[in-house]
Amino acid sequence: MRRTVAVVTAGLRQPSSTRLLADRLAEATRRELERLGAEVEIETIEVRDHGHDLVNNHIVGYPSEELERVLGKVARADGLIAVTPTFTTSYNGLFKMFVDVLDDTALIGKPVLIAATGGTARHSLVLDHGLRPLFSYLRATVVPTGVFAGPEDWGATGSTGAAGTTGSAGAAEAPLARRVERAAAELAREVDRRDPPAPDDPFESPVPFGGLLPP
Known part of the structure; x- marks a missing residue:
């Protein structure tokens, strides 16, 4: 069975640790789904590439053709x-703007893996105090393990630790790798146990004329 996983990453710079974490999670999820017998397609969405369209969507009330295509990828993904990234x-704000323009029903029952990056481990609270409530409100199925990555998780000390002991970047990244693998396995299991999303029928629930008018 073919499965599609959408990856939404809201880093502001290129390259960014946010995109790096997103790619690792996507690859680990691909491996798990393939192990379960699925053919996997990864759809990565860099939110920064659609910043202007997001602002325009909030102002005029409807998406551009390109943004509509991107939002459709999320809605149709398994x-x-x-x-x-963690700000304050x-x-x-870019991440929130993207979520705000998703259709109200786009994430109902959809398995979601939440992850974040930040400059200090204290920012890991964003997972359970920010992201988990947000996606629970949208009636998504959020997997138990969220993944946070701070500077220390990327093996920034090189081959020598802060105390002068010998170590390696790989050893420094081992805890992050374990979290990534655990979260990816949880997401893959949730995807595998569900039927693929039904294709949208634009004539099933037409938008009332009054809903097309700006507030």
């Missing part, structure tokens, strides 16, 4: 990986 103890 699972979602959502990764944001929460997800960044």
Whole structure:
């Protein structure tokens, strides 16, 4: 069976640790789904590439053709990986703008893996105090393990630790790798146990004329 996983990453720079974490989660999820017998397609969405369209959507009330295509990828995906940098103890504004323009029903029952990056381990609270409530409100199925990555998780000390002991970047990243694998396995299991999303029928629930008018 073919499965699609959408990856939404809201880093502001290129390259970014947010995109790096998103790619690791996507690859680990791919491996798990393939182990379960699925053919896997990863759809990565860099939110920064759609910043202007997001602002326009909020102002005029409807998406551009390109943004509508991207939002459709999320709605049609079997699972979602959502990764944001942490700004002022929460997800960044770009990430929230993207979530705000999703259809109200796009994430109902959809398995979601939440992840974040930040400059200090204290920002890991964003997972349970910011991202988990957000996606629970949207009636998504959020997997138990959220993944946070701070500077220490990327093996920034090189081959020598802070105390002068010998170590390696790989050893420094081992805890992060374990979290990534555990979260990916949880997402893959949730995706595998569900039927693929039904294709949208634009004539099933037409938008009332009054709903097309700006507020």
